[in-house]
Structure formats: structure tokens, C-alpha cells
Amino acid sequence: xxxxxxxxxxxxxxxxxxxxxxxxxxxxxxxxxxxxxxxxxxxxxxxxxxxxxxxxxxxxxxxxxxxxxxxxxxxxxxxxxxxxxxxxxxxxxxxxxxxxxxxxxxxxxxxx
Amino acid sequence: xxxxxxxxxxxxxxxxxxxxxxxxxxxxxxxxxxxxxxxxxxxxxxxxxxxxxxxxxxxxxxxxxxxxxxxxxxxxxxxxxxxxxxxxxxxxxxxxxxxxxxxxxxxxxxxxxxxxxx
Numbered sequence: 053x054x055x056x057x058x059x060x061x062x063x064x065x066x067x068x069x070x071x072x073x074x075x076x077x078x079x080x081x082x083x084x085x086x087x088x089x090x091x092x093x094x095x096x097x098x099x100x101x102x103x104x105x106x107x108x109x110x111x112x113x114x115x116x117x118x119x120x121x122x123x124x125x126x127x128x129x130x131x132x133x134x135x136x137x138x139x140x141x142x143x144x145x146x147x148x149x150x151x152x153x154x155x156x157x158x159x160x161x162x163x164x
Numbered sequence: 165x166x167x168x169x170x171x172x173x174x175x176x177x178x179x180x181x182x183x184x185x186x187x188x189x190x191x192x193x194x195x196x197x198x199x200x201x202x203x204x205x206x207x208x209x210x211x212x213x214x215x216x217x218x219x220x221x222x223x224x225x226x227x228x229x230x231x232x233x234x235x236x237x238x239x240x241x242x243x244x245x246x247x248x249x250x251x252x253x254x255x256x257x258x259x260x261x262x263x264x265x266x267x268x269x270x271x272x273x274x275x276x277x278x279x280x281x282x
Contacts, residue, residue, distance in 0.1 A: 153209070
């Protein structure tokens with residue numbers, strides 16, 4: 053089993069649609085969670101951190117479920133510019149260890 | 165502010181040659197990370213440094229790979245000798261110790277070096 057697992061997609065959705073991605077992680081002691089976005093042939097960029105209480109940034113909402121060890125990302129009113137690969141990222145280690153583990157990514161294609 | 169700087173952006177070399185990749189982290193960041201990304205294996209952590217000291221090199225594939233950080237503003241990843249299976253995009257990322265980031269784990273990536281070994 054992968055330490056951080058995502059559905060690779062692709063998710064093909066029309067503009068304006070709502071789309072949700074899930075991600076599961078293996079270590080119940082994990083402390084930090086993120087969603088990164090990666091455009092084709094570019095570097096990963098932080099989209100948002102994921103907090104225990106859930107958090108929202110404009111059209112993007114992230115949720116954490118520690119009991120089930122999964123993270124979700126919801127994108128509302130999808131735009132063409134949202135087309136990218138979304139990486140689920142977890143610090144699987146103990147406090148103080150800074151290494152992040154990246155999922156393989158979920159590809160989103162928003163169509164006109 | 166300048167982001168993480170990597171050079172070269174593209175490198176094409178022949179099997180057996182030495183390859184050196186370079187990284188300049190964001191000023192003031194105490195952590196530096198080297199990653200490799202391939203279609204088959206995704207993004208893999210190779211090694212990371214804290215205050216120029218290697219903390220975890222368990223991801224370094226084999227002895228052909230070495231990384232150094234002689235000062236707070238410069239790091240190298242060297243492959244000697246290179247092999248075709250080393251072809252990948254190599255990313256460097258940096259992270260602050262505390263305070264300014266949304267989370268102290270947040271990492272900021274450079275544009276990457278696309279390495280092709282023929």
C-alpha cells in the first residue's frame with residue numbers, strides 16, 4: 053500500500069462544475085497536510101494547507117478526517133485555469149521531521 | 165523576493181558522464197530538499213538538509229548520487245557516473261524554520277532541472 057494514495061484520474065469536468073478529490077495516508081500520527089498544484093512541466097506550488105477544522109480559500113475547500121486518515125479537496129465553480137495535477141502531501145513522520153511525502157497526483161481537466 | 169533558483173534548467177549528457185545540479189534556496193530558509201520526479205515513481209525525496217547539515221539521505225538511490233551544502237545559500241546534487249535511468253526532473257525546495265510560512269512544513273520549489281542521460 054502506498055503511504056499517500058490518490059486516484060490518478062483524469063477527472064474531466066465542464067466549466068462551472070464542482071469536483072472533489074480524496075487522498076488517504078498510512079500513518080495515523082501524521083501532523084501536517086497540504087494540497088499542492090502542479091501544472092504541466094512546472095514545479096509543484098502550494099495550494100493550501102489542510103487544518104483539522106477544515107479550511108476554505110475562495111472556491112477551494114480542504115477537509116481532514118483523522119479517524120479515517122483521509123484528506124479531501126473540493127473545487128467549486130471550476131475554471132479552465134484549474135486544469136492541473138493536484139498533489140496530496142503529508143508529513144508522515146514524527147514531530148520535528150520535515151520530510152514530506154507526495155501522492156502521485158490527481159489530474160484535473162476542465163473543459164469549456 | 166527571489167524564489168528557489170536552480171541551474172541548469174535542462175541538461176543532456178551521455179551515460180557515464182558526471183552531472184552536477186545546483187540550487188540556491190530562498191534567503192533565510194534553513195531547510196533544503198532535493199527531489200526527483202518521474203512518470204513511473206512520482207515525486208521522491210532524495211535528501212534534505214537543516215542548517216547545511218544532511219538530516220535524512222535515505223532516499224538517495226545509490227552511491228552514484230551525492231549532495232552537499234557548503235553554505236546556507238548553495239547546494240549541489242552530483243551524479244557520477246550517470247545512467248539513462250537517472251533521467252528525470254530534479255527539484256530543489258526550501259522551507260523556513262518557523263514564523264513566516266502558513267505552516268513550518270511548507271516547502272517552496274524551484275523550477276527544476278530536466279536531466280536526460282543518453
